[in-house]
Amino acid sequence: MGCADSFLAGLAPARMVFDLDAFARLLARxxxxxxxxxxxxxAGTNGKGSVCAVAEAVLRAHGERTGLYTSPHLDHPRERxxxxxxxxxxxxxxxxxxGLARRLAQVAPGLPYSYFDFLTALAFTLFAEEGLSAAVVETGLGGRLDSTRLCHPRATCLTPIARDHTAVLGHDLAAIAREKAGILRPGVPCACASQPPEAAAALAAAAREVGAPLLLFGEDFAAEAGAAGLRYRPLRGPELELPLPLPGRHQVVNTACALASCELFLDRPLEPEATRRALSSVHWPGRLERLGGVLLDGAHNRAGARALGEYLRTCPRPLWLVWGMLEHKDPEGFVAALGVAPAEV
Incomplete structure (x- = not known):
């Protein structure tokens, strides 16, 4: 373990800590x-990482100097x-x-920060030092109290909302949606996935209160499976036939949200060839990722299980499931939502 790993291991909290005021003071220093x-x-419950991976590739293909900050990591925190x-x-x-640890010891002695705060500050600092023109930033948890909320968005995106982290975010979809809506900003447009009615109503109310234009999947932009993989109806301009960058029907909505978000960020129509090139280059590990005859996926809630199950029903049999999950993640509900009977679990 290197010095950086040892330092980060010492920051890993026994519980989640949300203190945006303290983190704002740290960033100011x-x-x-x-x-x-x-x-x-x-922000959102499912699909955030996929949306971020697609959006980063598309923005980069359109000439932006990009940074990408996501969580959690699969193997090492530097992946974030x-x-x-x-x-x-x-x-x-x-x-x-x-370098950042030394600097914080000098300019912010005594200010508290969590593991996630530190990595968020690290990403912000590196992106600024590199002189980047676009940062694609995924929330860690929720939105209203998340450290990433202190970024300066030109556009935002809300992916599908479902029940997860209910002990922190709330037990009903409206409460969870209100937490996610914390990323909305006055005058900053948001591309929003199709949502359950309860979540959709809460998001619409939050957008009106904040004064954030809300662009909706199925109304302002849309997509469906097409001959080339994806038929996308953008916010402006003609339909585009595009490759689907990641496997699974759920990626149709995710990709459309990423593309609409890029249109909002760039404030111009997407270039078809640059977009096709970008989508063909996307790789996002651990999301229906095939390694030989093994399929890896990080689904861990009921909505994720339904998407995974839909894909597994297209796979050849027999099917063996090797599965691990923290007890508080509702394993019984996950298996029920999966809806697939493997040969062996």
Missing amino acids: LGDPQAAVPALHV IAVGGRPLSEAAFEAAVE
Whole structure:
């Protein structure tokens, strides 16, 4: 374990801590790096990472100098931060963590910060130092109290909302949606996936209260499976026949939300060839990822299980399921929503 890994391990909290005021003071001591790079801020329950991966590739293909900040990681925390489509190298991550830790000890002694706060500050700092023109930023949990909420969005995106993290976000969809809607900003447009009625009503009310234009999937933009993979009806301009960047029918909505978000961020129509090139290049590990005859997926709630089950029903049999889940994640509900009878579990 390197010095950076040891330092981060010491920050891992026994419980989640949400203190935006303290984090704002910390960023101010660093010179408010989050203000240097306009962001595309993404919240929701499922599909956030996929939307971010697609949006980053599309923005980069349209000439933006991009940063990508996502969570959680699969193997190592450096996967959370990418510049120009490339995750940080081990050496770059080690140097960046050590540098920021030293700087915080000098300029913000005594200010508290969590593991997630530190990595968020690290991403903001690196993006500012690199002089990037677009930061694609995924919320860690919720939106209203999430550290990423301090980014400066030019556009936002709300992916499908479902029940997850209910102990923190609330037990009904309206409460969860209100937490996610915390990323909305006055005058900043938001591309929104189709939502359950309860969540849709809460999001619409929040958007009206904040003064954020809400662009809806199925109304302002749309997509369906097409001959090339995806037929996309953009916010402006003619329909586009595009490749579907990631497997699974649920990625139709995710991809459409990513594309609409990019239109909003760029404030212009997407270039068809650049968009096709970008979508063909997207790789997002751990999301219906095939490694030989093994399929890897990180679904962990009922909505994710339904999407996974729909895909598994297209797979050849026999099917063996190797599955692990934290007890508080509702394993019984997950299996019921999966709706697939494997040969062996």
